[in-house]
Structure formats: structure tokens, C-alpha cells
Amino acid sequence: MQARASSGEVVVDGCPIRWSATGAGAPEILLVHGGSAHAGWWAPMLRARSGGQRFITMDLSGHGDSGHRERYPTTTWADEVAAVIRAAASGPVAIVGHSMGGRVSAVTAALLAWLPETRPLSR
Known part of the structure; x- marks a missing residue:
């Protein structure tokens, strides 16, 4: 699978949510930052x-x-995490959260488990 970088924006309840992706491989891993943080906090790990x-x-x-x-x-x-998964992922996704992002990730997983249209994300 060819490595690719991409970025985008989804709108959830009128609010723009920015995302970016890099690399190739499955399952894809969505990283959710903690409170008072941002996506850039993952940069050292990604490097x-x-x-x-x-x-x-x-x-x-x-x-x-x-x-x-x-x-x-x-x-x-x-809901924002789920929207990013729908927009950015091409297959199964593992969600990893730090601190507050861990709570958001757990709530996302619980909500997605009950929505029939999202169940293929976990296969």
C-alpha cells in the first residue's frame, strides 16, 4: 500500500473540524488529543x-x-470523531486518545457500536 498524506475538513453541527492523515497500513489509527491540546501534539510520535x-x-x-x-x-x-472517521478512513480504524481524548474515544466507540451504518468500521 502506497503511503499518502492528506488533510481535510468536516463540518459537524455547523463547526469546521480539521483533520490530517499520513502513511499507509491497516488498521488505520485515529489519534485524539487531550484537553488544551491539538493534533500537533502527536507530531513527535509520528516522526x-x-x-x-x-x-x-x-x-x-x-x-x-x-x-x-x-x-x-x-x-x-x-460526533466529530465519527465524522472524521467517515471522511478520512478507508477501512478499519483503531481510536487512540490521550487523557480527555481517551474519554472522547471511549464515548465514540460506544456510540458507533450502536449505529448500524457504522458497524463496518469495526470489521
Whole structure:
């Protein structure tokens, strides 16, 4: 599989959410940052990786290059993660979160498990 870099934006409830991806390999790994952080916090880890994996990073709303909201419920952040998966992933995805991002990742996984249209993400 050819390594490729890409980036994009999804809009969730009127708020733009920025994401980027690099590398190739399956399952793809979506990295979700912690509170008061942004996607760039994963850069040292991504530089140190040995390859053979596709990583997707994103800025949750209120962080980095994504838009802002008046309120930040965890379920809204989970909707943002799910939207990035739909836009950026080409196959199975493992979600890895740091600190607050771990909570968001767990909520996302729980919500996606109950939506029939997203179940193929876990196969």
C-alpha cells in the first residue's frame, strides 16, 4: 500500500473540524488529543514511527485549527470523531486518545457500536 498524506475538513453541527492523515497500513489509527491540546501534539510520535501504519490526527472543536462552539459536550466531540472517521478512513480504524481524548474515544466507540451504518468500521 502506497503511503499518502492528506488533510481535510468536516463540518459537524455547523463547526469546521480539521483533520490530517499520513502513511499507509491497516488498521488505520485515529489519534485524539487531550484537553488544551491539538493534533500537533502527536507530531513527535509520528516522526518516530517506523512506518507501515496510516495515522489520522484531528483537532476537536475548541482546539487547534478547528472551529469553536459555545459548549463542548463529550457527545458532540464523539460526533466529530465519527465524522472524521467517515471522511478520512478507508477501512478499519483503531481510536487512540490521550487523557480527555481517551474519554472522547471511549464515548465514540460506544456510540458507533450502536449505529448500524457504522458497524463496518469495526470489521
